Amino acid sequence: MASSVFRLAPLPSPPVPLPRVPGxxxxxxxxxxxxxxxxxxxxGQEKDADSQVWKVKINGAGLFALKAFYFCHSDSLRDGQGGDLTRPLANLQVYVDYFDPFNCECRADGRLKEEKREDLAVKAYGYLLLTPQQETDLARKVTGESSLLPHANAGKLNGYNFWRRHEQHRGLPVRAIVKELVPRKTLNPNQAQGMWADLQTLHSLGIFVGDTHGGNYLxxxxxxxxxxxxxxxxxxxxxxxxxxxxxxLDELQHLLDYYYFLRNSLSRTIVIPQDLxxxxxxxxxKYKxxxxxxKWLKWEKNADAAKAYVEERLFERAAL
Structure with missing residues (x-):
């Protein structure tokens, strides 16, 4: 199916846990x-590529951190992170299921909940869907523009709007994840020393973080x-x-660079992990x-169906 007419699947109503693939x-x-x-x-920061992060009150309570995600075109996901796959995925929807930043974050947070190891990262509580009014109000707050900005019902959706919505995203709401609000305090040396052990534990839980530069830590x-x-x-x-x-190697190197930065700028007592x-x-x-x-199948209610999906339906079938 050509990407010019491809539409992403609508989100289910009532809402269900996301993304809707095994795992x-x-x-x-x-x-x-x-x-x-x-x-x-x-x-957040103006250069943030995937999302807007805000301190919020929700239903009059809080405070929380809310991470509202921009839309990503399926072609960019397929040709970007998905471009290194030795076998193409079955369709564009599957690239979104596995490589879209919102879905990636949901899967990692979901694994930490499964394993009861939410201590390894800033805690995620669940996702929200913004209303058209909320997404427009937030865009206005950021840009300062008073005119109505393109949203789900705009006449032309080509990605050149605040939420980067394309025609394939028409009708889909902006997705956001509610997280624990962590104060921006000076990191102490004891907190720094645990980052390498935490990353190794994340790996043992089947999570490749990918982006471990200092800006992704609080x-x-x-x-x-x-x-x-x-x-x-x-x-x-x-x-x-x-x-x-x-x-x-890139992931580990980013963390090592952060350790050196902290040692030089925060405290000489910070010890650089020798094995890292x-x-x-x-x-x-030698990293094992x-x-x-x-062993991800242990969490699946129907392990046989989940295994069959990733073995038989996930990838594009070879031409006969």
Whole structure:
């Protein structure tokens, strides 16, 4: 199906945990995934590629951090992160299911809930869907424009609007994840020392974080899983070992760089993990704590159906 006429599947009503593929999921924050939201303060950075992060009150209570995601065109997901797959996925919807930043974050947060290890990252409570009025109000708050900005019912959707909505996103609401609000305090050395152990544990739970630069940490805990892969994930099993090893090296190197930054700027008492430094200095092949080894089927209510999906329906069939 040509991408010019491709439409993403509508979200189910009433809401269900997302994404709708085998593997971990994140449930809605409220039964209907809607809420009264008061946007209090912008918490992100202007250069954030995937989302807007705000301090909010929800239904008059809070405070929370709300991460509202931009839309991503399926072609960019297929040609970007999905471009290294040795076998193409069955259709564009599947690329969105596994590579869209919102879905990536839902899967990682869902795995931490399954394993009761939400201590490894800033806690996620569930997702919300913004109303057209909420998404327009937020866009106005950011841009300062008073005119009505393009939203779900606009006449032409070509990505050149605040939420980057294309025609394939028509009718779909902006998705957001409600997270614990973590104060922006100076990191103490004890918090810093746990980051490497936490990352190794995340790997053991089948989560490849991908993006571990310092800006994705608060209080020594990860706040961003929008570029993560969580088993089962096709990239874990359909990317060449050398490519996957290179991606793992990049992830570890970003964390090592952050350790050196903290040591130089915060405290000389911060100890650089020797094994992390060794892996980043030519010994990455010895790193054995690989996320793809995680036994993900143990969480599936129908393990046979989940296995059949990833083995028989997930990938494009070879031409006869």
């Amino acid at each position: 971990p999921k994140l449930a809605p924050f409220t039964p209907n995934a809607r809420a009264d939201i008061e946007f209090v303060e912008f918490l 209080g020594g805990k990860l706040v961003d899983f929008s570029r993560s892969w969580t088993m089962y994930h096709p990239a874990m099993v359909q990317i060449h070992d050398s490519t996957l090893q290179g991606l793992m 430094e060794a892996f980043c200095s030519g010994h990455i092949a 704590n690989l996320p793809r080894a995680y």
